[in-house]
Amino acid sequence: MTTGASPQGDGTPPLSNETKAAIEALEVELSLMWRRARVASHTLSRSVHPDLEPAAYGLLSVLLHQGGMRLTELARSIGVGKPSVSRQISFLEGVGLVQKEADPSDGRAQLIELTPKGLAKMREVHDGRQQAFHNLLAHWDTKDLSTLATLIGRLNEDGAR
Numbered sequence: 001m002t003t004g005a006s007p008q009g010d011g012t013p014p015l016s017n018e019t020k021a022a023i024e025a026l027e028v029e030l031s032l033m034w035r036r037a038r039v040a041s042h043t044l045s046r047s048v049h050p051d052l053e054p055a056a057y058g059l060l061s062v063l064l065h066q067g068g069m070r071l072t073e074l075a076r077s078i079g080v081g082k083p084s085v086s087r088q089i090s091f092l093e094g095v096g097l098v099q100k101e102a103d104p105s106d107g108r109a110q111l112i113e114l115t116p117k118g119l120a121k122m123r124e125v126h127d128g129r130q131q132a133f134h135n136l137l138a139h140w141d142t143k144d145l146s147t148l149a150t151l152i153g154r155l156n157e158d159g160a161r
Helices: 017-048 054-066 071-078 082-094 116-137 142-160
Strands: 098-103 106-114
Touching (some): 017 116, 054 098, 071 082, 082 098
């Protein structure tokens, strides 16, 4: 086990060589997974609309799963600035995938929602993505799937802090 001060300088205990090696191996595997996810994101985006950017697909996905919301909430939910989201929403509105409605709780504000066309397209793409995951993971043991989901959830929680 390695001794001495934490390289982070934050009071956490130093990492053993085994832990460092395990973290580095995990980083390699996650990097590969993220690269594959980016390719899949581009493919999914293009299946919704040929000119759709992956960032806009992410906005549509949030709206599909969480429902209509204000622009500021949407930007916060994906961790980007309002101007970037505003440009994407303008594009999505122009191609008929989202619409702006008056917020019933505050008439001065607007909610961004999927249009019926946007909802149908996103459900179609979502169903296809779900089927692809089922095909990919059908041979996995249920306990392994649950463990992986729990660990990725924990990683996501730590990443959100």
